[in-house]
Amino acid sequence: xxxxxxxxxxxxxxxxxxxxxxxxxxxxxxxxxxxxxxxxxxxxxxxxxxxxxxxxxxxxxxxxxxxxxxxxxxxxxxxxxxxxxxxxxxxxxxxxxxxxxxxxxxxxxxxxxxxxxxxxxxxxxxxxxxxxxxxxxxxxxxxxxxxxxxxxxxxxxxxxxxxxxxxxxxxxxxxxxxxxxxxxxxxxxxxxxxxxxxxxxxxxxxxxxxxxxxxxxxxxxxxxxxx
Amino acid sequence: xxxxxxxxxxxxxxxxxxxxxxxxxxxxxxxxxxxxxxxxxxxxxxxxxxxxxxxxxxxxxxxxxxxxxxxxxxxxxxxxxxxxxxxxxxxxxxxxxxx
Numbered sequence: 001x002x003x004x005x006x007x008x009x010x011x012x013x014x015x016x017x018x019x020x021x022x023x024x025x026x027x028x029x030x031x032x033x034x035x036x037x038x039x040x041x042x043x044x045x046x047x048x049x050x051x052x053x054x055x056x057x058x059x060x061x062x063x064x065x066x067x068x069x070x071x072x073x074x075x076x077x078x079x080x081x082x083x084x085x086x087x088x089x090x091x092x093x094x095x096x097x098x099x100x101x102x103x104x105x106x107x108x109x110x111x112x113x114x115x116x117x118x119x120x121x122x123x124x125x126x127x128x129x130x131x132x133x134x135x136x137x138x139x140x141x142x143x144x145x146x147x148x149x150x151x152x153x154x155x156x157x158x159x160x161x162x163x164x165x166x167x168x169x170x171x172x173x174x175x176x177x178x179x180x181x182x183x184x185x186x187x188x189x190x191x192x193x194x195x196x197x198x199x200x201x202x203x204x205x206x207x208x209x210x211x212x213x214x215x216x217x218x219x220x221x222x223x224x225x226x227x
Numbered sequence: 228x229x230x231x232x233x234x235x236x237x238x239x240x241x242x243x244x245x246x247x248x249x250x251x252x253x254x255x256x257x258x259x260x261x262x263x264x265x266x267x268x269x270x271x272x273x274x275x276x277x278x279x280x281x282x283x284x285x286x287x288x289x290x291x292x293x294x295x296x297x298x299x300x301x302x303x304x305x306x307x308x309x310x311x312x313x314x315x316x317x318x319x320x321x322x323x324x325x326x
Contacts, residue, residue, distance in 0.1 A: 024308070024309075027308070027309065027310045028309045028310060030310065031309070031310055031313045031314070035313075041229065041233075042229075045229060045230065045233050048233060048234075048237070049233060049237065052234070052237035052241070053236060053237040053240050053241075054240075055240050055244075057268060057272065058236070058240050061271065061275060062232075062233070062236055064275055064279055065275075066229075068278070068279050068282075069284060071232075072228060072229050072231075072232030072233065073232050075232065075236070076232045076233075076235050076236035076239070078271060078275070079236040079239070079240060080236060080239035080240060080243065081267055081271055082267070082268050082271055082272075083239065083240035083243045083244070084243055084264055084267055085264055085265060085267065085268055086240070086243050086244045086247060087243045087244065087246050087247035087250075087255060087264070088247060088255055088260070088261070088264050088265070089244075089247055090244060090245075090246065090247015090248040090249075090250075090255070091247055091252050091255045091256060093247070093248065094247070094248045094249075094252070097248065104245075104248050104249070105245065107248065108241065108244040108245040108247075108248050109241060109244065111244040111247060111248065112244075162321060162324065163317060163321050164291075164295065164316070164317035164318060164319065164320030164321035164322075164324070165317055166292065166320065167280075167291065167292045167295035167296075167316045167317055167319065167320035168313050168314075168316055168317045169275070169279055170275070170276045170279045170280045170292065170295070170296055170299065170316070171295065171296070171299035171302075171312050171313045171315070171316030171317070172309075172312075172313050173272045173275045173276045173279075174272075174276055174296070174299050174300065174303055174312065175299070175303060175309045175312045175313065176268075176272055177268075177269065177272040177273060177276065178303045180265075180268065180269050180272075181269070185266075186265075186266065186269045189266050189269050189270050189273070190269050190270065190272075190273035191273070192270075193269070193270035193271070193273040193274045193277075194273045194274060194276065194277035195277070196274070197273075197274035197277050197278050198277050198278065198281055198282070198287060201278055201282050201285065201287065202285050202286070202287065203285075206284070206285075209274060209278055210271060210274050210275065210278070213270050213271060213274040214267060214270065214271060216270075217263070217266050217267055217269075217270035217271075218263055218267070220263075220266070221259065221262045221263025221264075221266050221267075222259045222262075222263055224262060225258045225259045225261075225262035225263065
């Protein structure tokens, strides 16, 4: 293993950071488990999303669309569109991670915001790899544990809407959106997208406003990149 | 139907992650891709916030969820942790419904 060249001190620091991020995302998974269950997904479906999809914003989007009365296919399309950013993370990680077949296939599952941020912030390839895997394993474990606890707790509630669970998904989306709004362009894109979605909502099937927004932002991005 | 949608979405998200590690870097480093892809989550998250706060079915409405969103915005500006933002919004809606 290349990670043998990481000093014991650096290794301890990396693992401590990974656990810290894992605990924070585990707390956030509690709300995913709760929102998914309140949206009408079964315990098994909720847990399957955290094990198999394992990318937070996409998971929240799928259960948010279903909970608001949209079809699961509209939710699935929105989840995949939100997952497209993970493909860009791969470009920055592919030089740091193993290129060999099965290791790359396993690593791909862990390519998310947090593991990318932790891996690219390191000085050496060995440290990057250790940071990637330690963060990935810590988050995967605690994300799934948090989901299960949140789902079980919500399962026991008689009327989730009385507890305001329908107001929870927009707050979750807002918390995910806020760190991406640090410049003027994303701010304008966010406002425009919200307005467009509301304007077309009365006239098209549920979930379709999101797809219209996705198409428009793609056109906007391509036109802007021409200069 | 729900299961099919869940599993297809999971497969799609995994394939996107794998594509990033597998495709030639030139494809994903294309300026059009680099410029557009980061804007997609911004637009979709904003559209999700708007539609799930201000609509019921196909009708535009303003109800307790608007107040919940205002509270969430305040908590985000105060840099509150994720769980506090979500719980604060839910508690606001629940309390206003009790009134």
